[in-house]
Amino acid sequence: MSVLVIAEHDHTSIKPVTLNVVTAARKIDADVHVLVAGTDCAGAAEAASKIHGITKVFKCDAPELSHRLAENMAPIIVDLAAGYSHVLAPASTFGKNVMPRAAALLDTQQISDITAVHDAETFDRPIYAGNAIATVKSSDEKKLITVRGTAFDAVAAEGGSSPIEETSSKGNAGLSSFAKQELSKSDRPELTAAKIVVSGGRGVGSKENFAIIEKLADKLGAAVGASRAAVDAGYVPNDYQVGQTGKVVAPELYIAIGISGAIQHLAGMKGSKTIVAINKDEEAPIFGVADYGLVADLFDAVPELEGKL
Amino acid sequence: MKVLVPVKRAIDYNVKISVKSDGSGVDQANVKMSMNPFDEIAIEEATKLKEAGKVTEIVAVTIGPDKAQDTIRTAMAIGADRGILVKTDAPTDIGGVEPLAVAKALKAITEKENPDFIIMGKQSIDDDSNQTGQMLAALLNWGQGTFASELELGDGTATVTREIDGGLETLELKLPAIITTDLRLNEPRYVKLPDIMKAKKKQLDTMTPEDLGVDFTPRLSVVKIAEPAERVGGGKVTNIDELIDKLKNEAKVI
Numbered sequence: 001m002s003v004l005v006i007a008e009h010d011h012t013s014i015k016p017v018t019l020n021v022v023t024a025a026r027k028i029d030a031d032v033h034v035l036v037a038g039t040d041c042a043g044a045a046e047a048a049s050k051i052h053g054i055t056k057v058f059k060c061d062a063p064e065l066s067h068r069l070a071e072n073m074a075p076i077i078v079d080l081a082a083g084y085s086h087v088l089a090p091a092s093t094f095g096k097n098v099m100p101r102a103a104a105l106l107d108t109q110q111i112s113d114i115t116a117v118h119d120a121e122t123f124d125r126p127i128y129a130g131n132a133i134a135t136v137k138s139s140d141e142k143k144l145i146t147v148r149g150t151a152f153d154a155v156a157a158e159g160g161s162s163p164i165e166e167t168s169s170k171g172n173a174g175l176s177s178f179a180k181q182e183l184s185k186s187d188r189p190e191l192t193a194a195k196i197v198v199s200g201g202r203g204v205g206s207k208e209n210f211a212i213i214e215k216l217a218d219k220l221g222a223a224v225g226a227s228r229a230a231v232d233a234g235y236v237p238n239d240y241q242v243g244q245t246g247k248v249v250a251p252e253l254y255i256a257i258g259i260s261g262a263i264q265h266l267a268g269m270k271g272s273k274t275i276v277a278i279n280k281d282e283e284a285p286i287f288g289v290a291d292y293g294l295v296a297d298l299f300d301a302v303p304e305l306e307g308k309l
Numbered sequence: 310m311k312v313l314v315p316v317k318r319a320i321d322y323n324v325k326i327s328v329k330s331d332g333s334g335v336d337q338a339n340v341k342m343s344m345n346p347f348d349e350i351a352i353e354e355a356t357k358l359k360e361a362g363k364v365t366e367i368v369a370v371t372i373g374p375d376k377a378q379d380t381i382r383t384a385m386a387i388g389a390d391r392g393i394l395v396k397t398d399a400p401t402d403i404g405g406v407e408p409l410a411v412a413k414a415l416k417a418i419t420e421k422e423n424p425d426f427i428i429m430g431k432q433s434i435d436d437d438s439n440q441t442g443q444m445l446a447a448l449l450n451w452g453q454g455t456f457a458s459e460l461e462l463g464d465g466t467a468t469v470t471r472e473i474d475g476g477l478e479t480l481e482l483k484l485p486a487i488i489t490t491d492l493r494l495n496e497p498r499y500v501k502l503p504d505i506m507k508a509k510k511k512q513l514d515t516m517t518p519e520d521l522g523v524d525f526t527p528r529l530s531v532v533k534i535a536e537p538a539e540r541v542g543g544g545k546v547t548n549i550d551e552l553i554d555k556l557k558n559e560a561k562v563i
């Protein structure tokens with residue numbers, strides 16, 4: 001049977017991680033459909049129909065889907081799931097919030113955060129902050145899965161022309177409502193999709209000092225990340241956190257500055273192609289995973305690096 | 310208001326785990342066990358609400374082996390009034406009791422206890438599933454406020470600020486509802502010895518999955534548990550010029 005992918009989008013365009021999820025879906029079956037559920041989401045549905053390698057788009061457009069509340073999203077997924085053997089969503093905060101709700105309604109044990117597809121029943125997923133990889137085989141009739149985007153290449157965003165079919169919302173569950181949001185504004189690339197990530201930790205010392213991290217990032221056209229300690233201390237917003245319980249990144253180049261390298265942080269960046277660490281403590285565990293470690297005071301090294309690039 | 314707090318016993322977050330050589334699981338023998346850190350945040354939040362006069366009773370629940378009683382006692386030392394152990398000898402990290410089964414057991418307990426809300430961790434740091442709260446909310450047909458960094462109780466409502474990929478989002482939930490905690494919700498207190506002593510006297514009931522009418526048979530079978538591919542690191546450069554040269558000419562990433 002075919003595979004349904006739940007698109008991550010902002011109503012007008014498709015978020016890149018959706019393209020990685022489509023790759024994972026295509027490893028399960030060649031017939032992949034995409035659901036775009038939102039409010040005034042024709043733009044996102046159009047964009048989805050151009051995704052390479054998919055065969056159909058469902059558009060579910062209703063006012064109660066403006067913030068894709070799990071209580072309103074899950075019944076739509078449950079309803080559509082009848083026609084599919086697998087339903088996949090990104091392991092983003094959106095997918096993590098919505099998918100288990102749908103899985104429980106379908107009496108299915110979700111498989112979270114997969115990093116490999118062996119066959120239609122068997123998948124790899126990291127456990128214990130990525131310090132072990134579990135290969136699990138599902139006996140559920142329907143498989144609900146969240147996908148770690150960085151573990152799969154993206155399919156081309158253009159080239160397809162799938163038909164768009166309307167599907168209806170199941171209404172407003174009336175259990176929750178959106179009040180407000182405070183989104184971090186940035187012209188920098190998105191953390192999980194960036195080719196280069198520059199991250200700062202507690203060693204950076206203050207919110208003001210974080211400017212030197214940002215300056216280096218801007219010189220490199222990079223995204224800015226952080227350790228939990230830097231977020232907790234208020235140097236940067238919560239969504240900069242890289243790690244086991246934050247975002248997982250796997251850029252071409254990851255530069256860790258003033259970060260010790262706790263296992264919870266490593267879990268979010270160990271998959272990067274090249275890792276640079278700048279830390280004044282030569283014993284810091286981050287050096288154990290770094291390709292290029294520089295033992296130095298970051299307040300000397302970072303401005304020098306930025307100046308010489 | 311009465312609140313239910315599910316707490317899980319897991320390998321301490323500071324322990325470097327080792328995979329069993331036969332690939333069947335992760336070694337738990339002689340390893341320090343603690344309360345899952347996100348659940349500590351949940352019990353702390355419930356306790357703060359009790360101290361603020363908004364909550365009257367806190368019931369902590371765990372699903373695990375006899376030893377998980379320790380986790381309930383820790384919850385009591387922080388602020389839980391009562392505890393429930395749903396006893397099982399199946400592993401609770403992988404290949405045993407899965408989030409759907411935990412959610413079903415918690416649903417059965419919820420129906421007995423009738424809490425006004427449930428606050429629990431967003432994620433177990435052993436299985437890293439991040440599912441149970443959302444599943445329980447589905448089974449109860451309650452609203453869900455996941456990844457909470459702020460919680461405010463109103464009259465029949467809870468206002469929850471959530472940590473999402475783009476920043477923060479605030480939702481209003483109708484009670485009863487489920488809230489799952491993120492790291493910034495609070496900083497759990499340090500438990501003091503007198504509180505540990507007092508916790509020993511609190512009521513702890515034990516029941517079995519059969520008592521609750523819940524089937525714990527796993528849906529996922531473990532093919533194997535393996536060590537991740539080791540990353541070869543440890544390379545050093547002595548100065549910035551060397552670093553730039555390596556990044557340009559060796560790694561070719563800038």
Ligand SMILES: Cc1cc2nc3c(=O)[nH]c(=O)nc-3n(C[C@H](O)[C@H](O)[C@H](O)COP(=O)(O)OP(=O)(O)OC[C@H]3O[C@@H](n4cnc5c(N)ncnc54)[C@H](O)[C@@H]3O)c2cc1C
Nearest residue numbers: 201202203227228229243244245246258260264265280298
């Ligand atoms: C449940 C749970 C979940 C967690 N999830 C995450 C997560 O998702 N992501 C995450 O990152 N952490 C997470 N953590 C926290 C993690 O355990 C560490 O506490 C955290 O990563 C430490 O951050 P840090 O490296 O910035 O700070 P520290 O460990 O304090 O390290 C600071 C480093 O800066 C260096 N330094 C200081 N001054 C300078 C200077 N002038 N120049 C150069 N170097 C300097 C020091 O030598 C030190 O190595 C989690 C913890 C728990 C319990």
Ligand SMILES: Nc1ncnc2c1ncn2[C@@H]1O[C@H](COP(=O)(O)O)[C@@H](O)[C@H]1O
Nearest residue numbers: 315316372429430432433438439440441
């Ligand atoms: N065995 C268990 N006993 C009690 N609570 C649990 C158990 N497993 C999971 N939970 C709760 O569910 C949350 C999310 O866990 P998970 O879905 O496994 O990542 C945890 O933070 C706990 O609050």
